[in-house]
Amino acid sequence: MALRHAVLAALLDGEFSGYQLAKGFDIGVANFWHALPQQLYAELSRLEDEGLVAGREVVQEGRPNKRMFHVTEAGVAELERFATTPAKPSFIRDDLLVKVQAVDGVDPAPVIAQLQERAAVAEAKAEVLGKLLVRLRGAADEEEFLRTGRRIGPYLTCRRGLAFERETYDWCLRTAEVLRQRVVTVRSGE
């Protein structure tokens, strides 16, 4: 039940609408918590009912009105409480890893293709995250920023995301190469 806390954590950066969160979840918080728009809207409603966030209607012209949310004091208190509860071990869930695990029993060609695709996605994501890091730290260099910046949480999680994507990229390419080599080996009658 940490989606609510992920939302609260994301809202520490300011005021956001459900729609903005749904977009932004792809780059920022989504490194460690993926959610669909429907979940976010529903969670925001629940959080508002419980007084952990507060929303205000923003009337817009030329486009639908929206509701901007921010964290309340009670919301910060809830985050505080959450931070002290023992963390559950993290886990990855990845279709592609399942396919690689099974690769000895099936045709490797589609797996190789998917590794390649995934590498491309990871590369693109890594680039986005790299740029986000630069934007977050602004003019300061990294060390300086980490020592004195006033909002380093997103920066730290972003670094983790970047390392993860780079690792994914490397692993996908190296794994695809291994599988490709084996196809050649088998064909040449090893």
Added chain:
Amino acid sequence: MALRHAVLAALLDGEFSGYQLAKGFDIGVANFWHALPQQLYAELSRLEDEGLVAGREVVQEGRPNKRMFHVTEAGVAELERFATTPAKPSFIRDDLLVKVQAVDGVDPAPVIAQLQERAAVAEAKAEVLGKLLVRLRGAADEEEFLRTGRRIGPYLTCRRGLAFERETYDWCLRTAEVLRQRVVTVRSGE
């Protein structure tokens, strides 16, 4: 719905009981697909009903009987089909990352403590995975094994798991250090 495929992939290594899978899921397949025992038992039943795995009762003395499962031809075909479906993007889900994201708004002390704990867990897991790699490749060296071994799927996913745990370890320690430094900085009135 890839738990079923994770189970099928795990059973490619031989015959296992639900109980064994539940234990082993922690080290092997669990790198990319975590599941509770109840889920595994339920999934095995469903897979058996659908003819994708077959079980046989093994009568034991001094302990409860067990059911050993293996993948059927239909099961392999299902894996084959699965391997060709487009892979969904993977995602991490991590309580601890949420806490780090929120660390600017809350007391960092418990977060630092949890980062330390997590680093220890990751280190232990990395060691287990390292040993598993050695066991999987046996006498051969890595290159040799990857070229000619007949069951490399688990090896490849295990390498990914190892890289992930090492990355987690590094990130946790570096992040904890950053947060500790800041506490000092703030205390000294920066």
Added chain:
DNA sequence: TGGCCATAGTCAAGAATATGACTACTCTGA
């Protein structure tokens, strides 16, 4: 002027996961 995309959000239903309790037997250590 018809179709598509973006903004902004909602509803309902279903599948997948998690939580907690429970049976039953055996071996081991205090």
Added chain:
DNA sequence: TCAGAGTAGTCATATTCTTGACTATGGCCA
């Protein structure tokens, strides 16, 4: 000899996540 841990598995319930459809409006392009 009693408690606890390990083996092997089941059941029921609750929460969470995913899928798919749906409302509205405005702008852009052909």
